Amino acid sequence: MAAQNATDAHVVTEPDGVRDREIGAEQQHLDRVYRRLEEKIHEAEFLMDDAAKRGQVGTPGALAERDAQVFRAGVHLNRLNSEFEDFLFGRIDLLLGKDGKKGPDGAYTSVEPADDAVRDDRAEIAETLHIGRIGVLDADYAPLVIDWRAPAAAPFYRSTPVAPGRVVRRRVIRSKGRKVLGVEDDLLRPELTATLGGAELAVVGDGALMAALGQARSHTMRDIVASIQAEQDMVIRAPAASVTEVEGGPGTGKTAVALHRAAYLLYQDRRRYAGGILVVSPTPLLVAYTEGVLPSLGEEGQVAIRAVGNLVDGAEADTYDEPAVSRIKGSSRMLKVLRKAVRGALDSPSAAPSPGGSASSADDGQLSLDGLGTAAPADTPDRLRVVAFGGRVELGADDLRRIRQTVLGGTAPVNLLRPRARRLILDALWSKSGAAKRYSDPELLAEARQGFDEDISTEDYFLDFLAAWWPELTPRGVLAAMADERRLSRWARRVLNPREVRLLARSLKRLDEHGRGPLSVHDVALLDELETLLGVPFRPKQPREADPLAHLTGLEELMPERSETRRERAERLALERTDYAHVIVDEAQDLTPMQWRMVGRRGRTATWTIVGDPAQSSWSDPDEAGAARDEALGTRPRRRFELTVNYRNPAEIAELAAKVLALAMPGMRSPAAVRSTGVVPRFAVAGGDLAASVRDEALHLLADVDGTVGVVVPMGRRAEARRWLAGLGDRVVVLGSLEAKGLEYDATIVVTPAEIADESPAGLRVLYVALTRATQRLTVLSGERDDPDTEGVPDLLRD
Numbered sequence: 072m073a074a075q076n077a078t079d080a081h082v083v084t085e086p087d088g089v090r091d092r093e094i095g096a097e098q099q100h101l102d103r104v105y106r107r108l109e110e111k112i113h114e115a116e117f118l119m120d121d122a123a124k125r126g127q128v129g130t131p132g133a134l135a136e137r138d139a140q141v142f143r144a145g146v147h148l149n150r151l152n153s154e155f156e157d158f159l160f161g162r163i164d165l166l167l168g169k170d171g172k173k174g175p176d177g178a179y180t181s182v183e184p185a186d187d188a189v190r191d192d193r194a195e196i197a198e199t200l201h202i203g204r205i206g207v208l209d210a211d212y213a214p215l216v217i218d219w220r221a222p223a224a225a226p227f228y229r230s231t232p233v234a235p236g237r238v239v240r241r242r243v244i245r246s247k248g249r250k251v252l253g254v255e256d257d258l259l260r261p262e263l264t265a266t267l268g269g270a271e272l273a274v275v276g277d278g279a280l281m282a283a284l285g286q287a288r289s290h291t292m293r294d295i296v297a298s299i300q301a302e303q304d305m306v307i308r309a310p311a312a313s314v315t316e317v318e319g320g321p322g323t324g325k326t327a328v329a330l331h332r333a334a335y336l337l338y339q340d341r342r343r344y345a346g347g348i349l350v351v352s353p354t355p356l357l358v359a360y361t362e363g364v365l366p367s368l369g370e371e372g373q374v375a376i377r378a379v380g381n382l383v384d385g386a387e388a389d390t391y392d393e394p395a396v397s398r399i400k401g402s403s404r405m406l407k408v409l410r411k412a413v414r415g416a417l418d419s420p421s422a423a424p425s426p427g428g429s430a431s432s433a434d435d436g437q438l439s440l441d442g443l444g445t446a447a448p449a450d451t452p453d454r455l456r457v458v459a460f461g462g463r464v465e466l467g468a469d470d471l472r473r474i475r476q477t478v479l480g481g482t483a484p485v486n487l488l489r490p491r492a493r494r495l496i497l498d499a500l501w502s503k504s505g506a507a508k509r510y511s512d513p514e515l516l517a518e519a520r521q522g523f524d525e526d527i528s529t530e531d532y533f534l535d536f537l538a539a540w541w542p543e544l545t546p547r548g549v550l551a552a553m554a555d556e557r558r559l560s561r562w563a564r565r566v567l568n569p570r571e572v573r574l575l576a577r578s579l580k581r582l583d584e585h586g587r588g589p590l591s592v593h594d595v596a597l598l599d600e601l602e603t604l605l606g607v608p609f610r611p612k613q614p615r616e617a618d619p620l621a622h623l624t625g626l627e628e629l630m631p632e633r634s635e636t637r638r639e640r641a642e643r644l645a646l647e648r649t650d651y652a653h654v655i656v657d658e659a660q661d662l663t664p665m666q667w668r669m670v671g672r673r674g675r676t677a678t679w680t681i682v683g684d685p686a687q688s689s690w691s692d693p694d695e696a697g698a699a700r701d702e703a704l705g706t707r708p709r710r711r712f713e714l715t716v717n718y719r720n721p722a723e724i725a726e727l728a729a730k731v732l733a734l735a736m737p738g739m740r741s742p743a744a745v746r747s748t749g750v751v752p753r754f755a756v757a758g759g760d761l762a763a764s765v766r767d768e769a770l771h772l773l774a775d776v777d778g779t780v781g782v783v784v785p786m787g788r789r790a791e792a793r794r795w796l797a798g799l800g801d802r803v804v805v806l807g808s809l810e811a812k813g814l815e816y817d818a819t820i821v822v823t824p825a826e827i828a829d830e831s832p833a834g835l836r837v838l839y840v841a842l843t844r845a846t847q848r849l850t851v852l853s854g855e856r857d858d859p860d861t862e863g864v865p866d867l868l869r870d
């Protein structure tokens with residue numbers, strides 16, 4: 072059943088004066104809470120003051136103690152200050168519980184009422200709990216406010232008239248600063264005559280959910296903490312173990328639920344999750360839209376929200392490839408191509424960060440060597456010549472090729488193979504020098520060999536040769552090397568067809584020879600894969616400079632620098648690829664196979680929450696993406712939830728969108744809209760001047776709604792559409808069809824639907840996304856290609 076707990080609940084029209092009296096009662100409670108908060112702020116300030124004084128003692132112990140105290144007090148003060156505004160939002164009035172046990176928050180723990188709590192449909196309220204963004208206890212440790220994430224707050228969200236538990240009345244309190252503005256009640260046991268302190272329980276208002284949904288939208292998402300619905304609450308509070316998968320149509324609250332879940336997990340187990348929750352979002356626009364939600368829930372800094380194109384440090388994708396190229400770059404076939412490319416790129420100098428390698432010759436010692444890659448500084452040397460024991464020893468192109476092939480034989484990361492290559496080169500030189508024959512005594516032989524190795528391998532020429540012949544490759548460099556169509560077709564043989572090779576190579580020409588230049592969203596997953604395939608070689612740590620505490624602790628003496636052990640290296644590599652404790656994937660249906668691999672690497676030991684809607688997928692091959700998702704999640708058990716109610720679109724808009732859903736995914740059900748506005752979508756037809764039509768429609772909608780207007784255009788029309796709408800103010804936003812994902816506006820114009828649908832194989836699903844962004848008004852503006860009928864209804868949206 073749909074979780075319309077607030078909408079199903081019984082609502083009573085209150086007699087005059089009741090509302091004011093009830094608001095007054097809540098005001099009194101809020102005043103008490105504020106007095107208590109002020110006391111706590113004084114306590115925190117005192118603690119900081121005291122801690123600062125202790126710091127003056129100056130011993131290392133006192134310093135550490137001061138730091139810890141100041142930190143704790145600072146966090147405390149910060150939380151109190153930031154959550155001071157509007158943090159009390161709910162109240163539940165409860166029957167007597169089955170047992171009389173209280174939890175750590177001071178509330179009774181029983182979910183079910185006592186057998187004798189109700190007699191002849193009459194009952195006395197036994198407990199009243201106020202719910203807020205943080206918990207506040209009074210001086211006697213009785214709860215003034217319960218944290219919304221505490222178990223005692225769950226009935227506020229979960230109780231329905233069908234399963235009310237102990238809840239008789241649920242109240243949403245609206246306040247601003249210190250002032251209570253209003254209350255909205257739902258009666259969950261309408262059959263009861265309940266009393267509180269002898270007086271009959273009052274019921275006020277027409278439902279908090281509807282009040283929340285009717286508000287004008289701004290450019291940022293609001294939290295839904297005061298009106299979370301029962302089916303949403305089940306997801307938010309689901310145990311963190313393994314994988315929680317959530318599916319639901321547009322507007323069912325998936326993004327909101329995912330963010331509230333992050334806050335809930337932090338509350339449940341802060342030690343485990345602090346700093347370790349990653350939220351992967353499809354676009355930077357959605358990141359910007361949602362990033363205020365967690366701070367409004369009192370969680371700042373512990374959760375990283377990153378767009379999928381910004382997951383790799385230092386790589387900010389700001390470009391979209393055309394659909395045919397995205398399909399190639401996102402496909403798991405790329406893995407084979409990249410594996411070949413990292414090995415092949417050793418012969419393409421641009422893949423190295425800076426061309427090294429031109430070695431100078433020298434004949435001034437017992438040994439000299441000469442890396443003869445002289446044609447151009449960046450060329451790979453094809454000969455190595457040393458003078459040893461008075462004679463010349465040379466490795467030619469064939470020798471070097473053989474050594475390289477031997478070293479590259481396995482699947483180890485290419486950048487980590489240089490030590491092995493170096494060893495084989497020295498072996499080959501030694502063997503060619505014939506020196507082994509001169510020593511019959513094995514000890515002398517070993518000594519001579521050691522000397523030979525040390526002498527050669529410390530010479531600058533040899534180091535230069537190695538740097539040129541086996542350069543450290545960078546992911547960007549390899550990507551740039553793939554822009555060479557001839558080379559790419561070698562690496563992609565039997566994986567990509569010639570047309571695909573051409574498209575891929577051409578799209579990478581945006582980058583210069585070292586891979587600098589604008590990256591597309593799909594390039595980023597390739598870079599991440601390349602980084603794994605290449606490996607990050609160990610670099611000895613630079614001695615640390617001026618650590619002020621070093622002389623106090625003596626730690627430097629206790630821990631001298633050592634070379635890295637294999638285990639340390641494994642740990643370091645694991646750390647470098649930041650691994651999160653929990654990964655939340657929003658709009659999961661859009662991740663390509665290569666992106667799943669990238670995200671999977673960030674959650675190898677994580678628990679997961681994955682929210683998405685297959686009907687909104689812009690990826691053309693859901694089966695391939697599904698397989699990559701399975702691989703990223705491994706064998707972890709999964710728990711599935713479905714969200715069934717659309718809180719965003721009025722029924723009139725949802726019905727229209729359902730027509731496209733029926734074309735895009737026949738048989739798929741769209742979620743039930745929770746409200747209707749009575750305003751049907753408007754159909755308009757652009758005359759000869761599309762720009763003027765779009766502008767006119769935008770002006771209409773600006774007059775119709777108080778909040779935002781989103782204009783969704785085909786990806787290729789983004790730049791011109793921005794010009795068409797210039798000067799209309801910041802309530803109007805232009806979006807390419809792929810950028811509309813996850814966002815919402817009070818009013819939306821969908822421009823030339825057929826063009827959006829034709830943009831890619833997943834175009835109909837992309838159009839479905841565009842049609843489901845509006846909370847109040849929708850205008851569909853057709854062009855010629857839409858074949859509109861006399862009413863202006865485009866072919867795609869007719870019955």
Ligand SMILES: Nc1ncnc2c1ncn2[C@@H]1O[C@H](COP(=O)(O)OP(=O)(O)OP(=O)(O)O)[C@@H](O)[C@H]1O
Pocket residue numbers: 280283284293294295298299300303319320321322323324325326327328684687718719812813814815843
């Ligand atoms: N319980 C609720 N109370 C108030 N508003 C809600 C509730 N649930 C969802 N909403 C609102 O409904 C809108 C849609 O929510 P959200 O963006 O999380 O949905 P979604 O499932 O991620 O949608 P889409 O798949 O289309 O991106 C938001 O404005 C959100 O605040």
